[in-house]
Amino acid sequence: MPKGEGKLIAQNKKARHDYTIEETYEAGIVLQGTEIKSVRAGKVNLKDSYARIEHGEVFIVGMHISPYEQGNRYNHDPLRTRKLLLHRKQIHTLIGDTKEQGYSLIPLKMYIKNGFAKVLLGLARGKKKYDKREDLKKKEANRAIQRALVQKQKGTY
Template identity: 80%
Template sequence: MPKGEGKLVAQNKKARHDYFVEETYEAGIVLQGTEIKSIRAGRINLKDSYARIHNGEIFVYNMHISQYEQGNRYNHDPLRTRKLLLHRKQINKLIGQTKEEGYSLIPLKVYIKNGYAKVLLGLAKGKKKYDKREDMKRKEAKREIERAFKARQQG
């Protein structure tokens, strides 16, 4: 989240495991009435969600926002396609970057900032299986070092 502002609502934990995130962009989300209430209640899931550029606009797909309990007939479709709001210059830059081989737009976090729901989009390149294994080895080695350090301090 830029500058530590806002209240974190949802996070895509698998994104950094499956992708190398090179750049991040903050975007607004176009929502219906009951969707913002569900987001504020934390009933949102970013797993398997992604963003695409279509006709010069950015849309997010597979972002699951659960229906609001008190929404009755005004409720929304949980998996509907939602438009993201970015500056024209940012969209044009992203159009060029996503045309390159292997790059995609992945929602990393959703948070509330100044009363508005924002999504942190990451320009990401997919990791290969051996990259994931390297990351796991690195994390395990770091954990072992910290364990040894902690044991030395206590003993």
Template identity: 75%
Template sequence: MPKGEGKLIAQNKKASHDYFIEDTYEAGIVLQGTEIKSIRAGRVNLRDSFARVQNGELFLHNAHISPYEQGNRYNHDPLRTRKLLLHRKEINKLIGESKEQGYSIIPLKIYLKNGFAKILIGLGKGKKKYDKREDLKQKEAKRDIERAFRERQKM
């Protein structure tokens, strides 16, 4: 199964707007008891989250997983730091590439695959303001072309 296949739970749409994604990795997430139930319910937000390598391990910061409604006292902290599971070679590669200036490790998607929560992380280089404007112009032009094509087919 290719990377990123499974039941999509949450997606970081802002990531492709703010970063050039150069490489992606599929990682597992270490979760507490009620977190997986909240993820299955789709109560996840990746907007301001990022990943960082600490002591040779990869950790996810600022990912908001809402507390489970029926969790009572067993609930978790919504913004806690979560460990990501990757092979040692992949972590070493990420360490080397993220040390370069301007590179960040960004979570792109959370999805369920074979009953397990997986996260697709990307190695991205930050876009400048003019890059973002250029992307918006290209999207707008593409949209206009498709609109004109549809109008032409109706006639």
């Protein structure tokens, strides 16, 4: 999260496993009615969601915001497509980057910053199966090193 600000609402943990994140962008999100109350309650799921660019605007697809419990008939469709707010220059660079083969826009986190809901978008390239295995091997090696260091410090090595 930029500058360590904001309250984390939802995180897409699978995104860093399935994709290599090359660049991140902070975007505002257009919400309707009772959606912000559900967001503040943490009823958001970013899994299987992605962003796409249409007619010079960025939209997030597949993000699930649960209906607000006290919202009765004013609730909205939980899976509706929502507009993201970015600067025009950022959108133009994203258009150029996503046209390259293998790049896509993936939401990484959703958080509240200064009272506004924000989404951290990642410009991502999909990982191959062997890349994922390599990352798991590195992570396991680092864990083993940390375990050995802790045991050495305790004197039980």
